[in-house]
Amino acid sequence: MKLDMTHAGDVGIIAVNETRIDAAVAVQFKDGVRELSINGPPRIVLDMAKVDFIDSSGLGAIVAAMKLQGGTRRLELARLSPAVGKVFRMTRMDTIFAIHDSLDVSSSS
Amino acid sequence: MKHASRPPIGKAKIPVSIADPGCLNRQINLISTAENVRMALGKICQDLIASGVSEDKRKTVEMVMAELLNNVVKHAYQETASGQILICFACKNGHFCARVSDRGLKMPGGVLPVQKTPNLEVQPVDLPENGFGWYLIHSLTHVVRYTRKRGENQVYLEIPL
Numbered sequence: 001m002k003l004d005m006t007h008a009g010d011v012g013i014i015a016v017n018e019t020r021i022d023a024a025v026a027v028q029f030k031d032g033v034r035e036l037s038i039n040g041p042p043r044i045v046l047d048m049a050k051v052d053f054i055d056s057s058g059l060g061a062i063v064a065a066m067k068l069q070g071g072t073r074r075l076e077l078a079r080l081s082p083a084v085g086k087v088f089r090m091t092r093m094d095t096i097f098a099i100h101d102s103l104d105v106s107s108s109s
Numbered sequence: 110m111k112h113a114s115r116p117p118i119g120k121a122k123i124p125v126s127i128a129d130p131g132c133l134n135r136q137i138n139l140i141s142t143a144e145n146v147r148m149a150l151g152k153i154c155q156d157l158i159a160s161g162v163s164e165d166k167r168k169t170v171e172m173v174m175a176e177l178l179n180n181v182v183k184h185a186y187q188e189t190a191s192g193q194i195l196i197c198f199a200c201k202n203g204h205f206c207a208r209v210s211d212r213g214l215k216m217p218g219g220v221l222p223v224q225k226t227p228n229l230e231v232q233p234v235d236l237p238e239n240g241f242g243w244y245l246i247h248s249l250t251h252v253v254r255y256t257r258k259r260g261e262n263q264v265y266l267e268i269p270l
Contacts, residue, residue: 067234
């Protein structure tokens with residue numbers, strides 16, 4: 001599970017360098033995001049540009065990653081592909097996460 | 110291989126499943142691991158590309174089949190990574206039709222889980238991480254049926270293309 005974090009101001013951007021977040025890698029994804037975000041910046045954005053498939057395990061792992069941020073930190077998502085966006089809309093998870101079209105996330109929303 | 114029987118002349122259009130349940134001529138055999146599920150999904154997608162199915166519809170098929178197969182890996186075979194799964198599928202009459210068979214534990218209560226909209230009206234710490242799979246399956250399929258015979262689970266489904 002390739003995750004790479006960069007910083008943009010007070011935002012940590014975690015690029016998911018995988019094409020799938022699915023049952024095969026859900027646990028590694030959750031653990032990887034947790035490790036990167038411990039002691040990290042107050043806002044974390046997952047850059048999902050490379051991900052073209054998630055299943056319900058992947059969705060659950062993203063929810064779990066958000067819950068691990070605790071109350072003080074938000075997990076946001078950016079650049080969802082059409083197929084991934086559809087999963088979020090169908091499950092109404094798009095009402096739970098802040099979802100950005102681009103990585104221009106510097107202003108607080 | 111059984112061939113389709115034609116519907117009687119004069120009858121109203123018969124759903125794909127009743128007209129021709131047996132003739133799903135593409136087959137994939139796999140052992141129940143998440144990696145093998147990925148492989149099987151890849152093969153199904155290759156077939157769909159060759160049949161000219163749009164990317165949007167391919168993703169829908171892949172999502173439904175991923176959920177079903179993951180359920181077999183996790184629940185029917187309890188993550189033992191050693192159970193046989195047979196997928197029979199075909200595109201017919203504008204539908205992707207598939208039958209997934211396994212010899213694992215039967216579905217709890219002997220029936221498919223119902224379609225439940227995940228409840229998101231909770232505190233963030235209580236948001237569900239599970240339970241989306243069957244909701245997605247029911248939402249995206251035209252038909253989904255479960256039977257159990259002679260120690261074998263069979264789920265049959267149709268997805269409009």
